[in-house]
Amino acid sequence: MSPFRGILFKLSAVFLFTIMASLIKATSADVPPGQAVFFRSFFAIPVIITWLALRGDLTTGFRASNPMGHVWxxxxGVxxxxxxxxxxxxxxLPEVTALxxxxxxxxVLFAAALLGERLRLFRLSAVGVGLVGVVIVLWPRLSIDEVETVALIGAGLTLVSAAFRALAQIHIRRLxxxxxTSAIVFYFSLTASGFALLTIPFGWTWPGWTAIAMLIGAGLIGGVAQILLTTSYKHSEAALLAPFDYASxxxxxxxxxxxxxxxxTTMVLIGSGIVVLAGILIIWRERQLGLRRGKARPGMTPNG
Structure with missing residues (x-):
């Protein structure tokens, strides 16, 4: 393993994902979200297939032992x-990122509720601190005037997105x-493209060639970022790489x-700083527990 390479791949992935989000944002006035999801997912597929082919992993990437798991x-994910x-x-963009x-x-909460993982006091406290940071970021949007109401809807959508991203992580742990991993990456892009097509009746548009180029670019860049992210975990431990997510x-x-x-705004900076601190504390604590479990393993009985 090469920790430096892993960090470099992870930072590159985070950087590209931010570019992808910027391209989506730049087209958001003309393109509905469902259409953007299709471009992001569909144009990642050629990148992923090329990656699998270069690795000699096409057969593995196309094999699905649990088709309904990929559907869910x-x-x-969509x-x-x-x-x-x-x-x-x-x-x-910074506010969406922070939220x-x-x-x-x-x-962490879903893992405890759905996977039965033990929720220790330290982790629960860190989650509580992090959620306080989220509220700080959100607080200026809790207004009744029209402009802030639109922004509040955006904040609500970001939090719903975060909740479903968390559910996706739980589902992947089961998958x-x-x-x-190669099959999970490939079939997500495939199923996401299919489900995104179902949003055509809700107002897809022909936004112009510049916007189309941006959307295709978002898909290609998203595919490359996903590969870099996957590759990073081959070179370094997840616990070491996790804090670099916050470079976003x-x-x-x-x-x-x-x-x-x-x-x-100052509130976004303060709130995001608190959330980042809470996230790093959780990562640090999990790393410490992992080291302890590793030391304890040699003394375990065969039944563990």
Whole structure:
């Protein structure tokens, strides 16, 4: 394993995902979320197939032992993506990014509720602190005037997206018991493309060639980012790489300022800082527990 390579791949993936979100945001005034989901998913497929072919992994990538599991993964993922893309048209990029950090916090709660994972006091406290950060980011939107009501809808969509992203993580944990990672990646893009087509009656448009090029670019870049993300975990431990997810707020602030003339508010910066701190505390604690379990394993009985 090469930790430096893993970190480099992870940061590259986070950077590209932020570019992808920026492209989606740039087209949001002309393209409905369902149509954006289709482009993001469909044009990632050629990238993924090429990647699988270069690895000699096409057969594995196409093999689905649990077809309905992939279908449910697609439904959950499309819901998360659609809500997130809709929010990009209503809120500044840094704010969507900051509120999206609720996903790993919710994953902890969902893992306890749905997978029976033990929820220790430290993790529960860290989740509570993180959710306080989310409320701080959200607080300026809790207004009754028309402009803030639109923004509040965007914030609500971002939180719904975060909840479904957390559910997707729980579902993937179940899927990996029977499915290869390459198959999960491929069939998500395939099923997401199919489900996105169901939104055609809700107002797809022909936005113009510039917007179409941006949407195709978002799909291709998203596919490359997904591959870089997957590759990063082959070079380094997940616990080491997880904190680098939070580099996305730096990229979002940069792109929001340069391309959309967006400057994050003090509340967004404070709230996102608290959420990032809570997330890193959870990651640190899990790493410590993992090390302890590793030390304890040699003394375990065969029944573990």
């Amino acid at each position: 993964r697609g439904i959950i 819901t998360a993506m659609g809500c997130g893309f809709a929010a990009l048209g209503l809120l500044p 999206g950090y609720a996903a790993p916090l919710l994953t 990996v018991a029977t499915e290869e 707020i730096l990229f979002a602030i940069l792109f929001g300022y340069v391309f959309f003339d967006e400057t994050p």
